[in-house]
Amino acid sequence: MHTDAQRRSLYDALDQLLPPEARDVLMELLPPVGWSDVARQADLSGLRSEMAQLRADLTGQMAEHRAYLTGQMAEHRAETAGELTLLRADVTAEISHLQSELRAQFPKLVATNVASMTALVGLVLAALQLG
Numbered sequence: 001m002h003t004d005a006q007r008r009s010l011y012d013a014l015d016q017l018l019p020p021e022a023r024d025v026l027m028e029l030l031p032p033v034g035w036s037d038v039a040r041q042a043d044l045s046g047l048r049s050e051m052a053q054l055r056a057d058l059t060g061q062m063a064e065h066r067a068y069l070t071g072q073m074a075e076h077r078a079e080t081a082g083e084l085t086l087l088r089a090d091v092t093a094e095i096s097h098l099q100s101e102l103r104a105q106f107p108k109l110v111a112t113n114v115a116s117m118t119a120l121v122g123l124v125l126a127a128l129q130l131g
Contacts, residue, residue, distance in 0.1 A: 007032075 014023040031038050
């Protein structure tokens with residue numbers, strides 16, 4: 001591993017030997033770290049292969065999760081539809097029961113109303129005869 005001081009010393013030596021443009025090109029071609037730290041094409045190919053495998057694995061896992069979630073949503077949808085059907089039947093039965101009760105009570109209400117009106121008319125007539 002080369003230090004910054006060593007790189008600077010090389011730069012100064014090249015400055016004495018080469019024109020500035022050639023010196024700068026040569027310095028740019030040298031890595032700022034040791035050659036063992038520089039990635040090679042084979043390293044990049046290996047990384048590309050690993051990334052492709054990871055992408056394929058991830059795609060497969062996502063497909064599995066998507067299928068699982070789709071199944072779960074279908075189950076919940078079916079459960080909800082069944083519960084709504086039961087609720088609808090319960091509400092319909094309760095409405096029918098209330099309608100039956102109202103129909104049964106209606107004649108009683110009419111009779112009570114007629115009796116009340118008759119009594120009221122009788123009281124009005126009695127009050128007129130007294131007055």
